[in-house]
Amino acid sequence: MSAHTGRPGDSDLPPEPAKTASSASDQDTDATPAEREQVESPRRFWSARRVPAVIVALLSLAAVGLLLYDVVSVRAGRPGMGWRRRLADELATRPLDDVWMIVGAAVSMALGLCLVVLAVTPGLRRLLPMRQPTGTRGTGEVRAGLDRRAVALILRDRAVRVSGVESARVDVGRRKIKARAQAHFRDLDEVRADLDAALGEAVATLGLARRPTLTVHVRRPKKG
Numbered sequence: 001m002s003a004h005t006g007r008p009g010d011s012d013l014p015p016e017p018a019k020t021a022s023s024a025s026d027q028d029t030d031a032t033p034a035e036r037e038q039v040e041s042p043r044r045f046w047s048a049r050r051v052p053a054v055i056v057a058l059l060s061l062a063a064v065g066l067l068l069y070d071v072v073s074v075r076a077g078r079p080g081m082g083w084r085r086r087l088a089d090e091l092a093t094r095p096l097d098d099v100w101m102i103v104g105a106a107v108s109m110a111l112g113l114c115l116v117v118l119a120v121t122p123g124l125r126r127l128l129p130m131r132q133p134t135g136t137r138g139t140g141e142v143r144a145g146l147d148r149r150a151v152a153l154i155l156r157d158r159a160v161r162v163s164g165v166e167s168a169r170v171d172v173g174r175r176k177i178k179a180r181a182q183a184h185f186r187d188l189d190e191v192r193a194d195l196d197a198a199l200g201e202a203v204a205t206l207g208l209a210r211r212p213t214l215t216v217h218v219r220r221p222k223k224g
Contacts, residue, residue: 045145047123056115125174129209146206148172155179158202164191166221170199177203177212182221192218 067084074080094101127145152172159168159179164186171178179199183191196216203214 044122044129045124045127045143049118049123052115052118128172128174128212130207131209146208148174151177151206154206155199155202158198159195162191162195162198165195165218168195173212175210175212176215178215178217180217180219183218184221188218188220192216 070081070084126148128148128151130144130146132143149172152170155170155172155177156168159165159170159181162181164183166182166184168179168181170180177199179195181191181195195218196214199214199216203211
């Protein structure tokens with residue numbers, strides 16, 4: 001389970017008195033649909049992406065430092081580095097439809113596209129956001145999420161407790177949960193119904209902000 005904490009600017013203010021259940025219910029009723037949607041469906045966690053940022057920063061620093069050193073050397077009367085002169089000659093003489101020019105442009109475009117995707121996507125796909133309770137002060141200060149592997153373990157343990165299930169495997173995605181089980185006795189339809197009910201109840205008790213779609217498959221184990 002993962003939590004993301006933050007400190008608001010008015011943390012020194014005294015806490016408000018506790019509200020009764022009726023007042024909390026009235027507050028939920030007075031909330032606008034947009035506010036209720038924001039409470040029920042919090043946004044995904046954003047990854048800091050420290051490793052890509054460090055790699056890009058180090059490569060940029062090395063390239064700029066090397067180029068600056070070469071420029072200073074030329075200004076001081078020394079000949080420029082051979083690689084820079086050769087690169088300038090190649091860029092000036094090679095046509096745009098040259099194979100190496102096309103390959104270099106494609107690689108640069110792919111790297112730039114990867115950086116753009118990293119910048120505009122949240123990341124941390126392994127964390128599933130949990131619902132925030134309505135009518136509770138400070139819900140924006142703490143955000144909770146469940147690791148998908150932990151959810152898969154919980155659901156698998158719940159699945160093997162169903163009568164007739166010999167083994168089970170659960171794959172948890174951001175929008176779908178696929179459960180595969182092997183039944184060594186009882187009718188497959190009965191096992192499937194009990195397993196669907198048990199896993200559906202387990203998913204409901206997890207408190208996820210967006211309840212994934214549950215798919216259950218039951219079969220007999222292979223003989224031999």
